[in-house]
Ligand SMILES: Nc1ncnc2c1ncn2[C@@H]1O[C@H](COP(=O)(O)OP(=O)(O)O)[C@@H](O)[C@H]1O
């Protein structure tokens with residue numbers, strides 16, 4: 138079993154697609170993918186992605202291995218992939234055409250593209266069962282989280298990744314994370330076309346990063362934010378579904394229609410992110426009551442949101458949440474992720490009165506919005522090996538994994554926080570963070 142987190146973009150979404158900087162952090166909400174190997178005589182490959190009711194099988198021997206392994210097409214696990222191959226994508230299309238729904242087809246295409254690239258026609262038959270706590274299409278990086286799970290599980294299965302172990306050399310850990318991230322970026326491209334790579338980078342490595350990719354043929358610049366503060370954040374979901382790909386197209390259209398104005402807004406977002414980075418990197422930064430640095434971060438959040446509204450990626454429901462929160466005066470609000478619906482984040486001022494929060498909670502609930510309790514800056518991708526519970530004697534089966542009720546049940550059975558309750562241990566490729574260093578992760 139593997140698991141990867143979602144993310145919150147605190148500053149810089151959309152602008153990051155155009156080479157500007159963004160600050161993002163891993164979220165405590167995660168996806169879990171269980172791989173159940175089938176007997177050697179079986180040649181069936183099955184997906185059971187229960188959150189989206191995707192249940193589909195293919196015959197491994199009938200997959201288009203020949204075209205995927207043609208010279209010039211075949212890419213190996215150690216290759217860096219910056220774009221999808223159009224012909225290969227076309228080959229995958231008919232394989233997912235029978236699956237109803239764009240959401241389901243996107244996930245199935247990402248899986249098949251990765252399976253055909255990373256596997257071979259002798260690949261083992263397995264069932265891939267996925268459950269995720271991350272709301273889908275809500276700006277919290279659900280697609281990146283599942284792409285990281287798929288990339289990791291397939292590479293572990295094909296033997297090109299090793300389960301992390303104590304004493305694994307730091308270089309080796311970094312190399313493996315780079316490969317996980319590289320192939321999860323491929324999954325992201327299958328799902329939403331033109332990603333910046335910030336989501337999969339955070340879902341892979343966890344913690345918090347300053348991310349920038351000026352040249353898509355080169356790895357992005359990723360700076361680990363070692364002292365990322367525990368920001369008091371309120372996360373609210375509009376429950377308004379939208380697709381990231383559509384929101385990206387809105388900004389692209391805006392850039393085509395008003396190039397200079399749009400470019401200057403993207404540049405301003407870049408400056409906002411840079412200033413926020415300066416504020417949180419200041420050794421005197423504190424989020425205590427009356428702290429000028431917290432107000433500064435808050436103002437930058439407010440300005441960033443205004444620019445996202447101007448870029449055309451807000452939604453009346455996001456504006457309604459912002460209005461309700463602004464009336465209470467408890468903090469500064471912006472949309473997070475692609476917008477057009479999805480989630481907002483509010484940086485809370487210190488010492489907010491409990492009764493104000495309760496009243497707000499009830500208003501949000503009445504209007505159909507959902508509040509999430511989360512923490513930021515946790516672990517990235519991990520593997521539960523062996524996937525056993527209860528004194529390490531019972532193997533986690535597909536029935537067990539699907540049988541538990543809701544995400545609470547999943548978390549209690551296998552959650553990364555369930556260590557010590559019969560779970561022998563999640564292992565993370567953690568040592569990739571060299572203290573205080575900048576590093577490149579593609
Ligand atoms: N739990 C899940 N199960 C299966 N597919 C998922 C899941 N979560 C996300 N996806 C895939 O990712 C897509 C959502 O990606 P996207 O529009 O980028 O939104 P988000 O902001 O949540 O990343 C879905 O359409 C689906 O293809």
Ligand SMILES: C[C@@](O)(CCOP(=O)(O)O)CC(=O)O
Nearest residue numbers: 150151276278332333474475
């Ligand atoms: C809008 C963007 O900056 C973030 C999208 O995040 P999400 O898919 O809404 O979770 C796109 C990207 O960086 O790939």
